[in-house]
Amino acid sequence: MAFVPFDDRDGWIWFDGDFVPWRDAKTHVLTHALHYGSSVFEGERMYGGEIFKLTPHSERLKRSANLLDFDLPYSVAEIDAACKETCAKMGLSDCYVRPVAFLGAEQVSVTARNSKPHLAIAAWEWPSYFDPEVKAKGIRLEWAKWRRPDPATAPSAAKAAGLYMICTMSKTAAENRGFADAMMLDWRGYVAEATGANVFFVQDGVLHTPPVDAILDGITRQTVIEIAREKGIEVIVRHIRPEELATFSECFLTGTAAEVTPVSEIGEYRFTPGPLSLDLMEAYGRRVRRQD
Numbered sequence: 001m002a003f004v005p006f007d008d009r010d011g012w013i014w015f016d017g018d019f020v021p022w023r024d025a026k027t028h029v030l031t032h033a034l035h036y037g038s039s040v041f042e043g044e045r046m047y048g049g050e051i052f053k054l055t056p057h058s059e060r061l062k063r064s065a066n067l068l069d070f071d072l073p074y075s076v077a078e079i080d081a082a083c084k085e086t087c088a089k090m091g092l093s094d095c096y097v098r099p100v101a102f103l104g105a106e107q108v109s110v111t112a113r114n115s116k117p118h119l120a121i122a123a124w125e126w127p128s129y130f131d132p133e134v135k136a137k138g139i140r141l142e143w144a145k146w147r148r149p150d151p152a153t154a155p156s157a158a159k160a161a162g163l164y165m166i167c168t169m170s171k172t173a174a175e176n177r178g179f180a181d182a183m184m185l186d187w188r189g190y191v192a193e194a195t196g197a198n199v200f201f202v203q204d205g206v207l208h209t210p211p212v213d214a215i216l217d218g219i220t221r222q223t224v225i226e227i228a229r230e231k232g233i234e235v236i237v238r239h240i241r242p243e244e245l246a247t248f249s250e251c252f253l254t255g256t257a258a259e260v261t262p263v264s265e266i267g268e269y270r271f272t273p274g275p276l277s278l279d280l281m282e283a284y285g286r287r288v289r290r291q292d
């Protein structure tokens with residue numbers, strides 16, 4: 001399939017309260033966010049006409065902006081409504097939704113005192129984040145060379161564009177070497193998360209996952225913990241050292257884009273997509289489509 005650049009597509013983008021033709025949804029090169037990283041965003045999925053966990057996503061968007069010391073001039077309810085309107089305007093009922101909030105071109109300076117927040121929302125069809133054939137067998141990850149920063153170094157709880165540069169470099173390097181993704185450690189050396197997804201491990205029927213003290217508090221992660229506990233599966237949230245990976249039988253990633261994706265390999269460690277991962281993958285698929 002030919003790659004269609006994202007700035008040359010048909011459709012509409014919600015931009016500061018109005019719909020603009022997709023190709024005209026532009027911002028100036030002197031936009032603060034482009035120079036200083038003042039941008040936060042969300043990634044959401046609509047399944048069968050409903051955006052899964054829409055309000056928690058809109059709440060996280062506002063929280064992320066606040067963590068970067070700016071405030072969005074829209075309520076959570078207004079952002080929810082704009083996301084739904086964007087999907088409707090695009091005629092989509094199964095799609096990915098990307099709200100992005102950023103400081104504009106009012107002032108080029110490290111200070112943001114005179115900068116104004118802007119919000120844009122785009123939606124497009126995006127069936128699978130990882131190749132579906134590879135996903136069924138489990139994806140292969142290498143160790144990332146970059147580490148998730150200490151929350152005292154960067155606002156690591158925010159879904160902020162600036163924090164993604166280390167993710168972009170890690171994922172691009174991994175793909176260049178034939179891997180699907182990279183697993184990051186945090187600044188202390190604990191297992192953190194993949195470049196766009198959280199991680200879970202299985203040991204004797206129990207799930208183990210890192211706490212959210214240096215990683216994104218994933219909404220899919222929260223959902224999978226909830227589903228697992230409803231099923232009577234024990235979930236232990238704790239720091240995990242890389243060498244402990246030898247003691248886990250299964251591993252999977254969770255994320256809005258990745259959904260639940262089994263992992264077969266992280267660096268020198270091997271996993272077999274097993275019953276627990278596959279059960280949670282199916283259960284998550286039913287939950288997002290309101291079939292459970």
Ligand SMILES: Cc1ncc(COP(=O)(O)O)c(C=O)c1O
Pocket residue numbers: 043167193194195196197198215216217218219220221254255256257
């Ligand atoms: C770095 C990172 N961690 C975790 C996640 C998973 O978050 P969520 O489940 O809310 O999509 C994402 C998803 O975008 C991510 O980019």
